[in-house]
Amino acid sequence: MKILALYSIKGGVGKTAGAVNLAHCAWRDGLRTLVWDLDPQGAASFYFRIRAKVKGGGRKLIRGKRPLIDQIRGTDFEGLDLLPADFSYRHMDQDLEVTRRPVRQLTQLLQPLSDEYDLVLLDCAPSITLVSEAVFVAADALLVPTIPTTLSLRTLDRLAGHVAKKGRRRAELLPFFSMVDRRKKLHRRICDGDEARRGKLLEAVIPNATIVEQMGIRRAPVGVWAARSAAASSYRKLWREVRERVGL
Amino acid sequence: MIAFELRSQRQGRAVLTELKQRFSTARGQSDRHKRTCFDTFDWRLWKAGATLAGSRHGSEWELHFSRDDGGAEQQERTPAPPAFAWDLPLGRLRRDLESVVEMRRLLPLAELEHRSEELCLLDRREKTVARLRLEGWLVRGAEAKAAKRLPPRLVAVPVRGFERAFARLLRFLEEQGLERASRPVLGRAYELCGLQPGDYKAKVQSPLEPDLPAHLAMRRIHRQLLDTIRRNEEGVRQDLDSEFLHDFRVAVRRTRSALSQVRGVLPLERVTRFREEFSWLGGQTGALRDLDVYLLKLDDYRASLSEQAAAGLGALEDLLRRKQKSEHRRVARALGTKRYRRLLSEWESFLADEETPDTPPAGLTPIGEVARDRILQAHAKVIKKGRAIGPTTPDRKLHRLRIDCKKLRYLLEFFRDLYEPRQIGKVIDALKGLQDSLGDFNDLTVQQDAMEHFAEELTDSGAPSTALLALGQLIANLAGRHDEERRRFHEQFERFDRRKVRKRLSRLVESAAR
Numbered sequence: 001m002k003i004l005a006l007y008s009i010k011g012g013v014g015k016t017a018g019a020v021n022l023a024h025c026a027w028r029d030g031l032r033t034l035v036w037d038l039d040p041q042g043a044a045s046f047y048f049r050i051r052a053k054v055k056g057g058g059r060k061l062i063r064g065k066r067p068l069i070d071q072i073r074g075t076d077f078e079g080l081d082l083l084p085a086d087f088s089y090r091h092m093d094q095d096l097e098v099t100r101r102p103v104r105q106l107t108q109l110l111q112p113l114s115d116e117y118d119l120v121l122l123d124c125a126p127s128i129t130l131v132s133e134a135v136f137v138a139a140d141a142l143l144v145p146t147i148p149t150t151l152s153l154r155t156l157d158r159l160a161g162h163v164a165k166k167g168r169r170r171a172e173l174l175p176f177f178s179m180v181d182r183r184k185k186l187h188r189r190i191c192d193g194d195e196a197r198r199g200k201l202l203e204a205v206i207p208n209a210t211i212v213e214q215m216g217i218r219r220a221p222v223g224v225w226a227a228r229s230a231a232a233s234s235y236r237k238l239w240r241e242v243r244e245r246v247g248l
Numbered sequence: 249m250i251a252f253e254l255r256s257q258r259q260g261r262a263v264l265t266e267l268k269q270r271f272s273t274a275r276g277q278s279d280r281h282k283r284t285c286f287d288t289f290d291w292r293l294w295k296a297g298a299t300l301a302g303s304r305h306g307s308e309w310e311l312h313f314s315r316d317d318g319g320a321e322q323q324e325r326t327p328a329p330p331a332f333a334w335d336l337p338l339g340r341l342r343r344d345l346e347s348v349v350e351m352r353r354l355l356p357l358a359e360l361e362h363r364s365e366e367l368c369l370l371d372r373r374e375k376t377v378a379r380l381r382l383e384g385w386l387v388r389g390a391e392a393k394a395a396k397r398l399p400p401r402l403v404a405v406p407v408r409g410f411e412r413a414f415a416r417l418l419r420f421l422e423e424q425g426l427e428r429a430s431r432p433v434l435g436r437a438y439e440l441c442g443l444q445p446g447d448y449k450a451k452v453q454s455p456l457e458p459d460l461p462a463h464l465a466m467r468r469i470h471r472q473l474l475d476t477i478r479r480n481e482e483g484v485r486q487d488l489d490s491e492f493l494h495d496f497r498v499a500v501r502r503t504r505s506a507l508s509q510v511r512g513v514l515p516l517e518r519v520t521r522f523r524e525e526f527s528w529l530g531g532q533t534g535a536l537r538d539l540d541v542y543l544l545k546l547d548d549y550r551a552s553l554s555e556q557a558a559a560g561l562g563a564l565e566d567l568l569r570r571k572q573k574s575e576h577r578r579v580a581r582a583l584g585t586k587r588y589r590r591l592l593s594e595w596e597s598f599l600a601d602e603e604t605p606d607t608p609p610a611g612l613t614p615i616g617e618v619a620r621d622r623i624l625q626a627h628a629k630v631i632k633k634g635r636a637i638g639p640t641t642p643d644r645k646l647h648r649l650r651i652d653c654k655k656l657r658y659l660l661e662f663f664r665d666l667y668e669p670r671q672i673g674k675v676i677d678a679l680k681g682l683q684d685s686l687g688d689f690n691d692l693t694v695q696q697d698a699m700e701h702f703a704e705e706l707t708d709s710g711a712p713s714t715a716l717l718a719l720g721q722l723i724a725n726l727a728g729r730h731d732e733e734r735r736r737f738h739e740q741f742e743r744f745d746r747r748k749v750r751k752r753l754s755r756l757v758e759s760a761a762r
Contacts, residue, residue, distance in 0.1 A: 078379070
């Protein structure tokens with residue numbers, strides 16, 4: 001079982017859209033896939049038409065009092081499941097804090113699922129906290145959606161530095177450009193230019209497309225209702241690249 | 249998943265239409281595929297409640313493996329249709345499959361064509377909360393041309409976390425007067441192909457009554473052994489896997505053992521000739537079985553050696569494979585001879601001829617009595633010889649005891665049906681422990697000799713020094729286990745030679761001799 005996290009310090013960069021659409025691509029490839037919606041906003045749960053609620057709240061779940069498997073819901077795609085968000089996830093830091101080894105806790109919780117799923121996608125909330133640390137330890141790779149702006153790139157560099165600094169087993173960093181608007185000169189310049197930086201990012205580029213925003217109305221991955229769109233095809237390309245990189 | 253069997257496709261459609269009117273639904277995915285189902289000759293997958301099916305995709309095969317006791321279906325792509333579990337790429341599917349089928353070959357038994365359409369039950373978020381599939385199946389046997397149709401089914405599929413909706417769906421289906429399918433699709437499919445899942449057992453299982461005249465009982469037992477010989481013959485001839493020959497040989501050995509252990513029951517003169525002939529047949533296949541065993545043990549050998557030495561096993565493997573091939577050719581030739589064919593056909597008509605006038609008077613004794621006498625005698629021999637073995641007794645005495653145990657075991661198994669199943673099972677288990685330790689002990693010596701022999705052969709053919717290093721280590725390992733296995737024998741013998749076991753045995757054999 002591989003664990004991938006859609007992660008970014010910043011919000012609104014396309015994490016949830018990435019998680020939902022990549023999960024759908026993985027499911028298409030026949031992988032038994034689980035999405036864990038870690039964001040108390042519950043956007044991934046919403047996209048899969050599942051109530052953002054966990055029985056007994058996030059605290060019991062995070063402390064391991066209730067097995068994850070009991071909270072898992074099937075999505076509309078047989079073999080693609082969701083562990084829903086819960087508003088109480090906003091306290092996840094505190095909940096982790098009281099466990100024995102906070103940064104290992106997510107790894108521990110996910111371990112019993114390893115026979116059940118081939119892939120787990122963690123849809124993280126934007127921030128850099130204890131939860132993020134636990135994600136860095138649990139995940140095999142961090143998929144970081146990055147808007148091609150100067151500040152985003154600075155943040156990415158900081159993140160890379162931070163992840164590299166820590167010893168132990170650390171997730172591989174796999175950033176990709178997201179919400180790219182080719183009409184903007186800066187986006188074009190950053191996406192096309194600077195070979196050295198370009199090499200650190202995945203090749204697939206996710207455009208800033210209305211289609212992606214419409215997922216909120218359709219409440220389904222773009223591959224279902226707009227399979228021929230540029231957005232859907234760029235997610236497919238991203239998935240192929242990710243799959244290759246993590247050896248799935 | 250819960251399946252309901254239908255009378256017709258039309259009935260299924262009517263239910264789907266009704267469902268659409270009563271619930272909020274959406275059309276789901278339709279599916280079509282054709283897959284070949286595999287199992288071993290002795291139905292290991294079937295018996296374990298597992299299914300392996302595969303289909304060709306371009307130049308590859310896509311395999312699907314699932315078990316009834318839950319867990320998701322596993323998939324794997326392989327370059328060729330599956331033959332042995334160990335041919336598959338390393339991974340969970342291979343591990344799970346290998347634990348069930350071990351060394352047996354996967355045989356393509358039937359081709360199943362599946363067609364389905366699906367209706368999804370929605371909640372108020374228009375989220376799928378349960379599914380109902382209408383499935384149709386066509387089945388074709390391995391050699392058959394025409395496909396046969398299975399009765400269609402409606403299959404209710406739960407969605408994880410939406411159990412209430414699933415319960416509602418089941419209630420609805422029961423209201424429609426549908427009945428749950430009593431058997432899985434695969435079982436029905438095999439039957440339509442003329443196969444009977446689970447119909448092969450290498451064990452003896454003749455139904456016997458205690459007062460049956462002994463000669464009739466023995467004929468019955470022999471007929472069953474003959475059937476096992478016949479059924480394995482083709483697999484031996486084609487060398488499909490090592491176990492065909494194994495079962496074949498065991499049946500031949502049991503036949504010989506029955507002929508010599510239960511004497512005076514069948515006409516002596518004719519039996520003597522058959523005994524000689526079966527002894528010839530057993531002799532023909534011994535060398536091949538030994539080679540099969542060494543090949544099966546290669547992985548264990550490899551694991552027992554240092555990495556460097558293990559690399560040298562390649563030369564041994566090549567040698568074994570070459571020898572196995574030529575030995576197999578010889579065995580296949582022997583099975584093609586007139587002598588072999590005549591043996592089986594004459595044996596068969598001899599067994600069928602129950603009215604023969606030269607049946608000796610002992611043949612009319614009730615089998616319960618004969619069984620008691622034979623078993624007690626064989627048991628006394630084992631006990632006597634076993635007790636005589638001390639720490640300094642030469643190894644060959646243990647080897648002889650092994651043969652005596654085997655004779656006792658065969659007798660217990662021949663007459664098993666005469667006795668209370670649980671009790672006889674316990675006696676056999678105790679004996680089995682003893683036999684296993686004796687068998688392992690014997691294996692050590694036999695393997696050591698064989699490896700020394702192979703080492704000489706490899707030296708003569710100029711094999712690399714790494715090969716000899718590997719063999720040297722192997723021989724040393726085998727020799728090192730000698731004392732440990734002897735100790736184990738004494739433990740097991742003590743366990744077998746307990747008052748409780750002895751009493752149980754005598755009570756049992758007396759119970760059928762009244």
